[in-house]
Amino acid sequence: MGTDAVVLGAGTAGMVAALRLAAAGASVLVLAEGEGGLPLAPAQIDVLGYRPQLVLDPLGELAGFLESRPDHPYQLVEAGEVGASLDWFLELSAPLGYTGSPRLNRLQPTGLGALRPTCLVPETMAAGDLSDGGSVLVVGLRGFRDFHAPLLAENLALAHPPSGAEVRARAVEVSLPGDPRDLRPQLLVRRLEERGVLAELGREIRSRLEQEDLVGVPAVLGLESSHEVWQGLQELVGRPVFEIPTPPPSQPGQRLQQHLFRALRRLGGEVRLGARAAGYRARGDRLVAVKVVTAAREVEIPADHFVLATGGIGTGGITAGPDGELREEVFGARVSRGGAPEQPLVEYMATQPLDRVGVEVDEEQRPLGGGGGALFENLWAAGAALAGAEPWREKSGEGISLATGFRAARLAGGARA
Amino acid sequence: MNTLDTDVLVIGGGSTGAGVAWDSALRGLHVTLVDRQDFATGTSGRFHGLLHSGGRYAVKDPGSARECAAENRILRQVAADCIEDTGGLFVSTPEDDLEYADRFLAAARAAGMEVEEVPVGTALRDEPRLNPKIRRAFRVQDGSIDSWKMVSALLRGAEAHAATVLPYHKVVEVLRHGDRVEGAVMEDQRTGQEVRVHAGCVVNAAGAWSGQVARLAGCEVGVRPGKGVMVAINHRLARAVLNRCHLPSDGDIIVPVRTVSVIGTTDHPVADPDDTECSPEEVHQMIEAGELLVPGFREARALRVWAGSRPLLPKTGGSAGAGDREVSRSHTVLDHGARDGLEGLVTIAGGKFTTLRLMAEDTVDVVVRKLGRGSECRTRTEVLPGSESRHFYWIGNRQQEAETDPPDDPLICECELVSQHDLDTVVARRPTWRLDDIRRALRVGMGPCQGGFCAFRVAGMLHQEGRYGRAEANSALREFVQERWKGVKVISWGAQARQTRLDRWIFEGLYDLEHLPE
Ligand SMILES: Cc1cc2nc3c(=O)[nH]c(=O)nc-3n(C[C@H](O)[C@H](O)[C@H](O)COP(=O)(O)OP(=O)(O)OC[C@H]3O[C@@H](n4cnc5c(N)ncnc54)[C@H](O)[C@@H]3O)c2cc1C
Ligand SMILES: Cc1cc2nc3c(=O)[nH]c(=O)nc-3n(C[C@H](O)[C@H](O)[C@H](O)COP(=O)(O)OP(=O)(O)OC[C@H]3O[C@@H](n4cnc5c(N)ncnc54)[C@H](O)[C@@H]3O)c2cc1C
Numbered sequence: 001m002g003t004d005a006v007v008l009g010a011g012t013a014g015m016v017a018a019l020r021l022a023a024a025g026a027s028v029l030v031l032a033e034g035e036g037g038l039p040l041a042p043a044q045i046d047v048l049g050y051r052p053q054l055v056l057d058p059l060g061e062l063a064g065f066l067e068s069r070p071d072h073p074y075q076l077v078e079a080g081e082v083g084a085s086l087d088w089f090l091e092l093s094a095p096l097g098y099t100g101s102p103r104l105n106r107l108q109p110t111g112l113g114a115l116r117p118t119c120l121v122p123e124t125m126a127a128g129d130l131s132d133g134g135s136v137l138v139v140g141l142r143g144f145r146d147f148h149a150p151l152l153a154e155n156l157a158l159a160h161p162p163s164g165a166e167v168r169a170r171a172v173e174v175s176l177p178g179d180p181r182d183l184r185p186q187l188l189v190r191r192l193e194e195r196g197v198l199a200e201l202g203r204e205i206r207s208r209l210e211q212e213d214l215v216g217v218p219a220v221l222g223l224e225s226s227h228e229v230w231q232g233l234q235e236l237v238g239r240p241v242f243e244i245p246t247p248p249p250s251q252p253g254q255r256l257q258q259h260l261f262r263a264l265r266r267l268g269g270e271v272r273l274g275a276r277a278a279g280y281r282a283r284g285d286r287l288v289a290v291k292v293v294t295a296a297r298e299v300e301i302p303a304d305h306f307v308l309a310t311g312g313i314g315t316g317g318i319t320a321g322p323d324g325e326l327r328e329e330v331f332g333a334r335v336s337r338g339g340a341p342e343q344p345l346v347e348y349m350a351t352q353p354l355d356r357v358g359v360e361v362d363e364e365q366r367p368l369g370g371g372g373g374a375l376f377e378n379l380w381a382a383g384a385a386l387a388g389a390e391p392w393r394e395k396s397g398e399g400i401s402l403a404t405g406f407r408a409a410r411l412a413g414g415a416r417a
Numbered sequence: 418m419n420t421l422d423t424d425v426l427v428i429g430g431g432s433t434g435a436g437v438a439w440d441s442a443l444r445g446l447h448v449t450l451v452d453r454q455d456f457a458t459g460t461s462g463r464f465h466g467l468l469h470s471g472g473r474y475a476v477k478d479p480g481s482a483r484e485c486a487a488e489n490r491i492l493r494q495v496a497a498d499c500i501e502d503t504g505g506l507f508v509s510t511p512e513d514d515l516e517y518a519d520r521f522l523a524a525a526r527a528a529g530m531e532v533e534e535v536p537v538g539t540a541l542r543d544e545p546r547l548n549p550k551i552r553r554a555f556r557v558q559d560g561s562i563d564s565w566k567m568v569s570a571l572l573r574g575a576e577a578h579a580a581t582v583l584p585y586h587k588v589v590e591v592l593r594h595g596d597r598v599e600g601a602v603m604e605d606q607r608t609g610q611e612v613r614v615h616a617g618c619v620v621n622a623a624g625a626w627s628g629q630v631a632r633l634a635g636c637e638v639g640v641r642p643g644k645g646v647m648v649a650i651n652h653r654l655a656r657a658v659l660n661r662c663h664l665p666s667d668g669d670i671i672v673p674v675r676t677v678s679v680i681g682t683t684d685h686p687v688a689d690p691d692d693t694e695c696s697p698e699e700v701h702q703m704i705e706a707g708e709l710l711v712p713g714f715r716e717a718r719a720l721r722v723w724a725g726s727r728p729l730l731p732k733t734g735g736s737a738g739a740g741d742r743e744v745s746r747s748h749t750v751l752d753h754g755a756r757d758g759l760e761g762l763v764t765i766a767g768g769k770f771t772t773l774r775l776m777a778e779d780t781v782d783v784v785v786r787k788l789g790r791g792s793e794c795r796t797r798t799e800v801l802p803g804s805e806s807r808h809f810y811w812i813g814n815r816q817q818e819a820e821t822d823p824p825d826d827p828l829i830c831e832c833e834l835v836s837q838h839d840l841d842t843v844v845a846r847r848p849t850w851r852l853d854d855i856r857r858a859l860r861v862g863m864g865p866c867q868g869g870f871c872a873f874r875v876a877g878m879l880h881q882e883g884r885y886g887r888a889e890a891n892s893a894l895r896e897f898v899q900e901r902w903k904g905v906k907v908i909s910w911g912a913q914a915r916q917t918r919l920d921r922w923i924f925e926g927l928y929d930l931e932h933l934p935e
Contacts, residue, residue: 003697034638036920039904040919040922041922041926041927042927046660055487103632110927110928110929111873111927111928112891112894112928112929112930112931112933113933114930114932114933114934115932116929143827144827145827145874145877145878146870146873146874148873148874148876148877148878148879148880148881150880150881151877151880151881151887151890152875155887155891155934158934159934198890201834240783246868247873247923247927248919248923276686279863312918313914313915313918314915314918314919314922315915320909320910320911320914321910321911322701322704322908322910322911323701324716324910343697344906344907344909346903347899348898348899348901348902349459349925349930349931352909353909354909354914354917354918388749391926392922392925392926393647393921393926393931395924395926414576
């Protein structure tokens, strides 16, 4: 039996496209060299956070933002479809308790204590929206090197949400029972899944609470059983508890990744990791198969429809050479700088030459070839592979992946019908 | 205003100034050493890291070659902990004149270097990555030398002999009384406070900046800053220092330094020694040059780029208007009393890191004569703090240490195996550290991740320990990402571009550093 759709890339964009295609009845195979951004990312779904001023209503302000960004990937998608993709995601990720609305950004503390706009968050972070102020006890864990509660709390106490409400924050450091040594996140997560350890931590936090009405902890509240760990801790502490993102690897990111993988499997789809696409076979303007390298063996995988969701510079979907040449690795699709300057600027916090690099596509999200027309009629691109965005600055990463992955599946599905 | 009295005021805390401080202190003089920044942040912290055998100068500048050969031998005895005994090879690539190789061998012997020709097959066996088309190979006593360790050992040694060292103290005024220099006024770069130092003798060891300092005293020193670019690659591509056997030119040396290799360098006259920008063209020139010594060099991942300014002095002694004369790599001690009728000021200019000890000896000989005090030079035999065991530094040491580190001493930098304890030790030594100074001292953030992970850890820990205030920690991080960008922006390709993207996500996406309060 042939495969209806092959999706290249197992990041958010690829998984969204795969899930949508599978839900519509297609047989789907996801091929990915690695895992992409998901297991590293905090799994907060950004849509638009800065334009460059703070955005409160992402969908409402999208059109205004796009006026100054003709090359932005959101240009491809109607605001209505962005909203639809987020609604779909909220439903899909209900088991992780995702909440939020694309009409209203939340302001959640970062690991350094900045108040950062984002749209949808899992239940374990839900209480961390400080748009209307709040008083937070920030809890550090002794020996955990990737979370520094005092600096976080001091910065957070200076945050000014636009509502004018006051944010207060105080840091405490607690020890986990047992071994106080170097706590890598992977270890920490497992320890917190032990009942006794969690109880001890809960008691300790409770005893340190003063006036605070919220408790912020590093995002290490379990992997498989995060609901139980988070819920358990809230009960023990007697206050709403929320996770604050830590640097990679990210537990919330891995939870979301596992969830998406499982959801696809339930729909009969398959994810094959360690499979690098390194070429293709085409007939005329139809793509027939991709060539995939697994464990030093090259195989051809034929399908009717293909989605290119290989990410950009960050995951190797696009590479930059020492002489400045840019290459989309699988199809040699046309790559654009998305309006970024040619030469690096001195100031780091500015748009740099490779920041907006991605493939160029037509209105239907089909990558362009050298001639300027679509490379293949049955290949669509989505996510960080698209040119024109600076998602880390404008806070739009997962939103772009969701909207364009969602749309790529619709376009491919339309072509299928 | 604070006022201090001292015998010798040394301006500049690079290798030269630190050497002068150590030498003077051993002769029983009271020394005060100042630098406008942290130590070894001028050219000494931006150099190639080669402990010269002398081979580079053998044909063109035999005097320098002889000095290097002799000083190399001495430093191996007194500063072993700062040196990696890599050895070195001079090889004739297909583009190099074979006749030069004969001249090289003769000149090297004449300069007193230990040198032997080795069969090409042997060289290739020892250095499998070396260009298989090389036609001749000579083994020499090159090494690699850690600037930060060296300067810090010299200063610790001087401090043990009552020296005062003041980082972040910029000389803003030279105190003159008629035809005599009597000291200087420093401005503390962190607090803005002024400090006045009265000295029996002032030594201008400001390297490429020594012209600027001399001008404060009202005289001219014609140093001409010559900028050189270096690129670090994320592997140790060779065991030994690899040199092309030809007349010295650009990009013809690869120095293995700890876990990385550094290729360099260039030489462009610049007006301002603080001009250390590197252009993409310069970087490509280095990468292409590396290809000739080590085929496949292009594919290696470039980690960081930097440049330093040579303090070159025209052979005439740098009097104004010396013109375009041949510039010497050897050093010169300028006695401004004899030269300009201005007593109490001595400038030491030119030279090399490798010859820092000799430069200091020559300088302090003049100082002692002027002060009419001070004993004989002892730096030939006095072993520096940290080098008592006389064991050379070896990368394996660090790995062994890390494996036997107490388990409750967590690593804060996996790339360079730096532990919490290392951080505490270094910070305890001097309380006013910038993140970038710590990076240099511990090599935190110098490995493949270039600080993406550990910069936040270090800032957070120092804040937690009360060493950084909140705003200081924030600005330290901002400064760190900015400083690092300077080092990677012209090598953003391949794996480095991926790393840069990940860092974008971490510092801006995850922490939102851009919107953090001041
Ligand atoms: C540290 C970090 C923090 C982040 N934080 C946020 C956040 O807070 N909010 C937010 O909205 N977004 C965030 N993001 C962005 C987000 O996680 C995704 O990276 C983004 O949505 C892009 O997803 P993608 O699926 O397009 O690409 P990626 O996630 O980059 O996935 C690309 C996929 O393609 C595969 N691939 C590449 N080349 C090939 C090939 N030749 N053959 C086969 N497979 C290939 C890769 O292995 C990978 O599976 C963060 C990212 C990172 C790294
Ligand atoms: C690219 C390059 C590569 C090199 N490679 C090698 C090599 O491999 N091996 C080798 O042996 N030599 C090498 N050299 C030469 C060697 O690095 C230098 O000769 C040596 O480091 C100079 O040391 P210094 O102390 O004289 O100068 P610096 O290290 O520059 O010290 C001068 C100090 O003066 C300070 N200063 C300036 N103005 C003031 C002021 N107003 N008040 C207070 N302080 C002030 C500066 O901050 C600086 O720290 C290289 C040089 C360059 C440029």
